[in-house]
Amino acid sequence: MIVIGSKALLVHLPLTDEVVERRMKSDFDVIMTPEEFVQWSKDKSSYIQSLVPTKENKYKAVIVLNGVRKVYEIELGFDGTSAKYLLDRVEEVTDYVILGFLGEHMHTLSLPHLMLTKKSHLIYPVHFEKSINDYHLIKSYLGNFEPNETMNEYYALRSQEAKERYKQRTPKLNVTTEDFFSSKLNVPHYFVHDDIHEVMAHHDEPVYKKMQPDPSMAWCAKDMFFALPYEMQVQAVQEEAYVISLERYIIPQYGDNHADHFEMYKNALKRICTTLCSGWFREFAIENYPEAIKRYNPNFVDILSDAIFYEKIKPLDGVNLNDLPRSLKKAWYVVNA
Structure with a gap:
């Protein structure tokens, strides 16, 4: 026994x-x-x-x-x-x-x-x-x-x-970025996925762009990823988690805890480690999960809010900014109220 x-x-x-x-x-x-x-x-x-x-x-x-x-x-x-x-x-x-x-x-x-x-x-x-x-x-x-x-x-x-x-299935990455991300959303879509990535970037561009042989495809190359400094590898996981938590939970106000930004970040990390992708990136996220938690930026929602205010990111056609959660419009809401 x-x-x-x-x-x-x-x-x-x-x-x-x-x-x-x-x-x-x-x-x-x-x-x-x-x-x-x-x-x-x-x-x-x-x-x-x-x-x-x-x-x-x-x-x-x-x-x-x-x-x-x-x-x-x-x-x-x-x-x-x-x-x-x-x-x-x-x-x-x-x-x-x-x-x-x-x-x-x-x-x-x-x-x-x-x-x-x-x-x-x-x-x-x-x-x-x-x-x-x-x-x-x-x-x-x-x-x-x-x-x-x-x-x-x-x-x-x-x-x-x-x-x-x-019997879990994971998505295919050998498709265009537009097809990959648009097919994965079961909530209202407010911004272009890649535009949110640009706002959440730690550097001059999102880290994922530094590991894409073909920018039009969702596929990222393992050798390009592991050629990056360790800090940027962790940031690649973080940026994806910020974008997922914003796009799938916080912006559409989806889920019981959508107002708890840290919980939504952890929920996004769970998706990265489980159902969102497979292979070496998922393995890296699992093995470095504590580091992604440790480096969490509690101001990531404010970063998007500021980007909306300064028009560094614009919503999709037909999206009313007043429909966004208050946490995303606290800067510009006073101006436009």
């Missing part, structure tokens, strides 16, 4: 008050062999309030002991699965043994394998913020780390399972 997820991660962290509290509150994500599962469900039946299948090889058990409720998310290790791969190598892939809520002896997955478990599904938006924060926390503890063959094989299996589970 192997415990993974937050319960396993917290075992490896220094014992601060916050970690102790999280350990007490966190539920159990557990991998079992089918035989262990059958025996466990019989032995613990008096404590199991409910036990229901959630996926083909997964169950959710609600446990009650002395009035305290805990949830076990149970994954069964069938042949050919990543769970079975770990169970077959339990001594190699685990380090500590802890007691479960009902006194079970559980092996805890090692930090490298926990990191690879997190990474295997980071390109999907489910529980993204928690997963990516945990991923980078583990990376900070591991330091310079190279996975061995067993870790790589496990990661490949886990990633393939995530791919089959989520």
